[in-house]
Amino acid sequence: MRRIKLIEVRSELGAGxxxxxxxxxxxxxxxxxxxxxxxxxxNAVAVPDQNHVLFDKNHFPFAKHIDxxxxxxxxxxxxxxxxxxxxxxxxxxAGDHSNAAATIAGIKAANPYKTLGVVWIDAHADIHSPYTxxxxxxxxxxxxxALNEDNRECxxxxxxxxxxxxxxxxxxxxxxxxxxxxxHLVYVVVRDTEPEEDAVMERLGIKNFKLPEFKTKGARxxxxxxxxxxxxxxxxxxxxxxDSLDSRFSKGxxxxxxxxxxxxxxxxxxxxxxxxxxxxxxxxxxxxPTLDSENTMAKNAFDILEASTDAILxxxxxxxxxxx
Numbered sequence: 175m176r177r178i179k180l181i182e183v184r185s186e187l188g189a190g191x192x193x194x195x196x197x198x199x200x201x202x203x204x205x206x207x208x209x210x211x212x213x214x215x216x217n218a219v220a221v222p223d224q225n226h227v228l229f230d231k232n233h234f235p236f237a238k239h240i241d242x243x244x245x246x247x248x249x250x251x252x253x254x255x256x257x258x259x260x261x262x263x264x265x266x267x268a269g270d271h272s273n274a275a276a277t278i279a280g281i282k283a284a285n286p287y288k289t290l291g292v293v294w295i296d297a298h299a300d301i302h303s304p305y306t307x308x309x310x311x312x313x314x315x316x317x318x319x320a321l322n323e324d325n326r327e328c329x330x331x332x333x334x335x336x337x338x339x340x341x342x343x344x345x346x347x348x349x350x351x352x353x354x355x356x357x358h359l360v361y362v363v364v365r366d367t368e369p370e371e372d373a374v375m376e377r378l379g380i381k382n383f384k385l386p387e388f389k390t391k392g393a394r395x396x397x398x399x400x401x402x403x404x405x406x407x408x409x410x411x412x413x414x415x416x417d418s419l420d421s422r423f424s425k426g427x428x429x430x431x432x433x434x435x436x437x438x439x440x441x442x443x444x445x446x447x448x449x450x451x452x453x454x455x456x457x458x459x460x461x462x463p464t465l466d467s468e469n470t471m472a473k474n475a476f477d478i479l480e481a482s483t484d485a486i487l488x489x490x491x492x493x494x495x496x497x498x
Contacts, residue, residue, distance in 0.1 A: 175494040178486060179262040180218035181253055185246045186225060187239045188272025188312035189460070191428035195225050195269045197461030200426070200472035201479065208473070212480055216265075219257075221249050223269075236304040236331045240340040243312050244347075247276035251348050254280025258454065263486060266457035267479075270428075271300055274413045275316035277457055279348030281411055285454075290354045291407030292320070293400055293447060295362040295440075296415040297431035299371040304341050305329040306370040313460075317359065319344050322352040323378070328370040356380055358407050360400050362443065363388060363418050366431045385433050393439060397446035410452045414444060414482075415460050416475050423474050426466025437474045441481045448485040451493065456482055 186194040205212045224242040234240045250266075254277050257264040266277050282290060294300070294317065303318040304310075306328050318325065322345050333341070356378035364382045367375070375382070381403060383396050391399070404410060421430035423437055435443070448456060458479055461472050 176490050177262050178216045178483065179257045179264050180213075180216050181250075181257065181264050181266045182218055182220045183223070183250055183266060183268035183273045184220070184225065185223040185273055186269040187228065187243050187246065189270035189428050190309055190311040190313070191462065191465070192228070193462040193464030194428060194460055195223065196463050197269055197459075197472070198267045200461050200463035200469055201267060201476050204469060204472040204476035208476065210480065212483070219253060221246070221253050234310070234337050236307055236310050236333055237312055237315070237337050237341060238310045240312065240337060240344070243272060244340050244343050247273070247279070247344060247347055250276035251280035251283060254455065255283040255348070258284035263490065264455045265483060265486070266455065268457060268459045270313040271296070271413070271415055271459045272312040272316050274457055274459065275319040275344065276347060277413075277455060278320045278353045278411060281409065281455055282353045283348035285409055286349055288408035289358065289406060291358040291360070291404035291410045291452075292354055293360050293362065293410065293412045294364070295413065295418045295443065296364055297366045297417040297434055298415070298429065299361065299364050299367045299375060301325075301371050301374055302368070304333055304337055305331055307331065308368060319347070320353045321356060321359070323374060325370060325374045327377075328373050330370070358404060360403055362396070363434055365433055366429070385435075388435070388439070393442035394446050397443065400447065401450055407452065409454045410450060411455045411457070412444070412447050412453060413457045413459070414440070414478070416458065416471060417460055419474065424471055426462055426469070426471025427460045428462050428465070437477060440478050444478060444482040445485040448482055449489055451489060456486065
């Protein structure tokens with residue numbers, strides 16, 4: 175049977191609030207406290223981070239530490255690509271959400287001729303570019319990298335040549351050009367966006383299953399409709415940001431937002447999505463235990479991770495049976 179490989183990414187260079195680098199270890203503590211053997215069952219590899227540069231002066235106001243982000247993302251993309259080429263299923267546990275752009279690049283590098291669909295479960299659209307960002311935090315930019323989308327129509331920032339250089343390198347990571355098409359990107363419960371993001375989402379026609387629609391339809395129906403939208407995609411990648419949870423359940427993340435999923439809804443959604451045999455990678459990001467004295471966020475996230483991994487294993491077992 176195909177094996178699951180845990181890819182641990184402690185980089186938090188893209189976040190606006192410090193502490194997401196500790197998210198993987200917070201999950202490990204939640205696992206220990208629950209009495210689970212999760213982290214003994216699967217091989218894990220840690221991708222080197224560059225978090226030490228956070229102590230240095232930032233020279234890129236519209237894409238903070240972008241030079242070091244590029245170094246980290248090259249390593250993530252290479253690790254994801256290698257994991258897939260070895261026939262393993264990567265479960266990526268990452269610090270901030272900027273790292274997801276590298277995961278996407280790695281999936282495409284391993285499958286250059288296949289069409290990729292992305293399910294982005296998040297409070298935020300993460301589709302700013304350095305030209306539009308109000309903060310300069312790169313965790314708001316991974317989908318603009320993957321889509322090769324600058325959104326110059328809404329430009330507010332003038333970039334220096336060095337920032338532009340590294341931005342192009344990030345957009346062309348793995349292979350040149352876009353890694354996915356807008357019609358192959360689906361948002362779930364995105365609800366905290368800036369006008370520039372609203373404009374690009376509308377222009378590109380990106381579907382967002384907002385919370386009222388999710389509540390009305392339920393997790394299974396939403397998953398069915400997502401896969402109907404992604405019916406022309408050969409592969410699917412699911413990215414789960416813990417701030418997709420309602421702020422009652424997600425204090426331990428850098429940017430909690432009200433009106434999100436509860437833990438059970440997140441479990442149901444991830445399980446329903448991961449039953450599909452086109453899913454090749456699952457990622458969980460943005461746990462920040464420094465904002466959460468009782469590690470509640472990581473406990474909730476670990477419950478979601480464990481249930482999601484069980485769904486992956488069930489599917490891999492079924493594939494093994496049918497291939498005999």
